[in-house]
Amino acid sequence: MKPNLSAEKLSTQTPSSLSVLTVAPEKVIRGSQILTEAAVAIAHLGSRPLIVGGRTLGVTQAHLQPILQQQRLHFAQASYAPDCSEASLEALRTIAKEHKADVIIGVGGGKALDTAKLVAQQLQLPVVTIPTSAATCAAWTALSNVYSDDGAFLYDVALSSCPDLLILDYDLIQTAPQRMLVAGIGDAIAKWYEASVSSGHSEQTLIISAVQQARVLRDILFQKSVAALQEPGSEVWKEVVDATVLLAGVIGGLGGAQCRTVAAHAVHNGLTQISGHSSIHGEKVAYGILVQLRLEEMVIGNQLAASARQQLLKFYAEIGLPKNLGDLGLGNITLSELQQSAEIALAPNSDIHRLPFKVALEQLMAAMVSTTAPVEGNRLTIMNDEL
Numbered sequence: 001m002k003p004n005l006s007a008e009k010l011s012t013q014t015p016s017s018l019s020v021l022t023v024a025p026e027k028v029i030r031g032s033q034i035l036t037e038a039a040v041a042i043a044h045l046g047s048r049p050l051i052v053g054g055r056t057l058g059v060t061q062a063h064l065q066p067i068l069q070q071q072r073l074h075f076a077q078a079s080y081a082p083d084c085s086e087a088s089l090e091a092l093r094t095i096a097k098e099h100k101a102d103v104i105i106g107v108g109g110g111k112a113l114d115t116a117k118l119v120a121q122q123l124q125l126p127v128v129t130i131p132t133s134a135a136t137c138a139a140w141t142a143l144s145n146v147y148s149d150d151g152a153f154l155y156d157v158a159l160s161s162c163p164d165l166l167i168l169d170y171d172l173i174q175t176a177p178q179r180m181l182v183a184g185i186g187d188a189i190a191k192w193y194e195a196s197v198s199s200g201h202s203e204q205t206l207i208i209s210a211v212q213q214a215r216v217l218r219d220i221l222f223q224k225s226v227a228a229l230q231e232p233g234s235e236v237w238k239e240v241v242d243a244t245v246l247l248a249g250v251i252g253g254l255g256g257a258q259c260r261t262v263a264a265h266a267v268h269n270g271l272t273q274i275s276g277h278s279s280i281h282g283e284k285v286a287y288g289i290l291v292q293l294r295l296e297e298m299v300i301g302n303q304l305a306a307s308a309r310q311q312l313l314k315f316y317a318e319i320g321l322p323k324n325l326g327d328l329g330l331g332n333i334t335l336s337e338l339q340q341s342a343e344i345a346l347a348p349n350s351d352i353h354r355l356p357f358k359v360a361l362e363q364l365m366a367a368m369v370s371t372t373a374p375v376e377g378n379r380l381t382i383m384n385d386e387l
């Protein structure tokens with residue numbers, strides 16, 4: 001909360017030229033077996049934490065609670081279930097007030113952390129994020145996504161600061177199923193495919209830097225993901241965890257609101273409206289990258305997009321990311337469900353309109369069912385390669 005005070009002061013002085021940067025958490029503690037040290041840092045922020053989590057609250061009970069007790073912290077805990085929704089946020093604010101919480105600790109995946117960050121902002125309290133998987137960069141960013149109680153994406157909220165403390169404990173991350181890291185890789189590589197489209201022509205120093213970092217992030221993931229997944233807990237695995245949890249967050253922080261998502265996340269948002277979706281955020285986003293590339297290929301004949309899609313299909317096959325609707329468990333959706341999710345993805349305020357061309361509903365639906373199509377004009381490409 002400290003940076004906000006000065007930001008607020010500034011905003012009264014120069015309201016028109018003010019630009020608040022939310023680049024990074026105040027402090028990041030990273031390593032193995034670090035929770036004892038982390039509890040000391042939490043104690044600096046408050047003495048009555050409210051722990052907000054989901055299914056992984058049980059896992060953390062064993063790891064985190066004894067350490068908080070050692071620090072004589074008087075904690076309570078509550079679940080964000082059923083989702084990071086307005087109803088959950090209201091219930092958690094009540095619990096926090098009843099407990100007289102002076103710091104919020106988010107423990108879990110992206111939704112638990114998004115809920116904790118937003119409750120903390122609403123109550124003007126400091127927030128600590130402790131990710132239990134490498135599935136998103138939510139532990140880092142000053143952004144929360146709000147969903148309906150049924151898990152349909154509603155809107156995102158730009159927060160006034162990044163978390164006060166991020167605790168990245170590799171042992172805790174390793175308790176998550178491998179699938180979570182795979183999804184995190186999908187969400188992280190999307191940064192390049194989306195930022196290069198939305199901000200690739202920017203003249204602004206920090207945005208140019210964010211786009212270049214997104215390319216570096218993609219290359220690290222191309223090079224190290226397979227080895228990391230083969231050896232959880234190894235050095236290369238830690239590097240990939242750092243890439244998905246930390247570097248992806250750096251890019252969001254540097255790029256800010258102008259370095260936005262494009263079609264991959266818009267397609268994700270549309271898919272969350274179909275009932276029965278069981279895939280996780282990064283899996284839907286990974287599929288959404290293929291849809292975005294397919295659109296670039298179909299609508300404006302972009303051959304670079306065509307070859308990027310082939311490169312990704314090979315990478316997805318190696319690490320187990322979904323290549324089509326069937327892989328997402330949505331192989332049996334009806335045409336009207338497909339249309340409904342495409343309509344949501346094309347809503348007037350959707351980031352899909354950051355594509356440098358207009359997309360018709362029929363074109364998006366066609367792209368959504370043809371993510372694995374062979375490259376059109378493939379023979380031409382082969383001939384060119386031979387020349």
Ligand SMILES: [Zn+2]
Binds near residue numbers: 187265281285
């Ligand atoms: Zn995402």
